[in-house]
Amino acid sequence: MREVAIAGVGMMKYGRYPDKYVQELGAEAVLEACKEAGITMKDVQLLVSGNLYQASAMVGQRILQQIGQTGIPVVNVANACATGSTAVREAYLAVASGAYDIAVAVGSEQMGKMGLLGGRGDDPYGRSHITEGHAGSGIMPTVFGQAGVEHMRKYGTTFEQFAKVAYKNHKHSVLNPYAQYQQEFSLEEIMNARMITWPNTLYMCCPTGDGAGAVVVMPADKARQYTSTPVIIAASILTSDPWSERDLTLPNVNTLTHLAAQQAYEQAGIGPEDLDLVELHDCFATAELLHYENLGLCGEGEGGRMIDEGLVFHGGKIPVNVSGGLLSRGHPLGATGACGIAEIVWHLRGQAGARQVEGAKVGLAHVIGLGSACTVHILKR
Amino acid sequence: MSSGLTARFAACYNLLGAERRRPLTSQQPTTVEKKTLPIVAYLHLPESADEEPYLWGNKCISCGAVYVGSRMACSRCTSQQLDRVRFSNSGEIWTFGVVHQSIPGVPTPYVAAIVDLPEGASVRATVTGLDPNQPGPSWFGRKVQMYIEKAYTDKQGNDIITYKYRPVEGS
Numbered sequence: 207m208r209e210v211a212i213a214g215v216g217m218m219k220y221g222r223y224p225d226k227y228v229q230e231l232g233a234e235a236v237l238e239a240c241k242e243a244g245i246t247m248k249d250v251q252l253l254v255s256g257n258l259y260q261a262s263a264m265v266g267q268r269i270l271q272q273i274g275q276t277g278i279p280v281v282n283v284a285n286a287c288a289t290g291s292t293a294v295r296e297a298y299l300a301v302a303s304g305a306y307d308i309a310v311a312v313g314s315e316q317m318g319k320m321g322l323l324g325g326r327g328d329d330p331y332g333r334s335h336i337t338e339g340h341a342g343s344g345i346m347p348t349v350f351g352q353a354g355v356e357h358m359r360k361y362g363t364t365f366e367q368f369a370k371v372a373y374k375n376h377k378h379s380v381l382n383p384y385a386q387y388q389q390e391f392s393l394e395e396i397m398n399a400r401m402i403t404w405p406n407t408l409y410m411c412c413p414t415g416d417g418a419g420a421v422v423v424m425p426a427d428k429a430r431q432y433t434s435t436p437v438i439i440a441a442s443i444l445t446s447d448p449w450s451e452r453d454l455t456l457p458n459v460n461t462l463t464h465l466a467a468q469q470a471y472e473q474a475g476i477g478p479e480d481l482d483l484v485e486l487h488d489c490f491a492t493a494e495l496l497h498y499e500n501l502g503l504c505g506e507g508e509g510g511r512m513i514d515e516g517l518v519f520h521g522g523k524i525p526v527n528v529s530g531g532l533l534s535r536g537h538p539l540g541a542t543g544a545c546g547i548a549e550i551v552w553h554l555r556g557q558a559g560a561r562q563v564e565g566a567k568v569g570l571a572h573v574i575g576l577g578s579a580c581t582v583h584i585l586k587r
Numbered sequence: 588m589s590s591g592l593t594a595r596f597a598a599c600y601n602l603l604g605a606e607r608r609r610p611l612t613s614q615q616p617t618t619v620e621k622k623t624l625p626i627v628a629y630l631h632l633p634e635s636a637d638e639e640p641y642l643w644g645n646k647c648i649s650c651g652a653v654y655v656g657s658r659m660a661c662s663r664c665t666s667q668q669l670d671r672v673r674f675s676n677s678g679e680i681w682t683f684g685v686v687h688q689s690i691p692g693v694p695t696p697y698v699a700a701i702v703d704l705p706e707g708a709s710v711r712a713t714v715t716g717l718d719p720n721q722p723g724p725s726w727f728g729r730k731v732q733m734y735i736e737k738a739y740t741d742k743q744g745n746d747i748i749t750y751k752y753r754p755v756e757g758s
Binding site for chain 1: 654655683684686693703710747
């Protein structure tokens, strides 16, 4: 396998774009990434396109129809919330294997004001009934709420500690012009906000919205010809949920993240202590705190201490989600994974503006898609 | 907030399910018998007055893993040798959330729990009889008992029966 580097990234400001179609969002991100890398669409040999809600609609080809139908292979991928990062991984593998020299991965999604996800009965033969509320709950705020409450049970974690995660990420978002919401809230405002599923209030849940991100990958030696600041993909790992005791009832978001992180540290030849920043999957405030432990940023049961002691704030020992995270940057499902990687790239190149983590050399981007898929990418300068 | 989403699902349902399921050649029945149906396949409804409802599942003969409902193979060890098991109607709350905002038509708030069963499986369930405004650690491990009730009438006029749990007195 060849060493692979990122030569350029592109990202749309997250938000709602009723005047654009999803392929236009994706196309903008691709063009921006190509511009950064100093290439044109004529140089691109492979496009991997991630999109979830229009997965059957050939979004990758529709992007090329906007910006250049060069006849290259296009692969459309869907992997829940890990869709965009799975696209990056597929492009990475295609280049690492030697099959292609220049590949572009793009993640895009248009959700509009789509509401609560999950909890429906949607069998094509009508064999499933709607169970939501009648036999528990499958909506996302509940599933990730229950996972947080399980952490409360095991380690005595509190509602306030989970709320502090949201306080941190909203505070971070103020400095990120790409964020869907750039608004700081007090801890009291977060804790007293409308409850969605206890213990997650409105400001502890990510918004729905639109967005796109793109990444240009090349063999590392080739990338050095295009840019003076290539970012090496030191690890790219994808896992699914292995059997665990309650996984089929309460999706276990911990074990597959733990395994992906372990494999990623092994591939990169580093440990969590070597990281300068982390972008992790804070779809709900309860989820982020669990992943401090799953990614090895602290020991088992120490997630609450990480937030209490401020270690994960910008300027702390290991800043987490300085972009504002999914909670405020937004979470257009298929875009998220590619955008988390793009965010890390900007920091490693010293181009993250006011939110720059000074001197960042190594960063980790984590995504989990319920169902479940987990990606961990470790990037280094 | 979610009404657009519901309309989307309804549209998908019609496109993918209802229309296609209608046989093209066989004669359409003039009257359809209304049925009483379990909300999930793993809920067994009583077939006589002296029978109790229960949940059922599969147990792997090889490694002992227990699953709710039927499976093709054991997802822990891949063995295809599975036994059908009848679950007890008692259980314990493992974790929970309190849902304050749900899909349209579902009354809130409700307690959505993961209930551990003595046979080694766990189920998603709604738990009644707890104050949804007072969630807390005292709910962990609470002993609960299953009961059934009508959830709703579906589009075909069938009564859909669900299972729920409520705390055992004094637990």
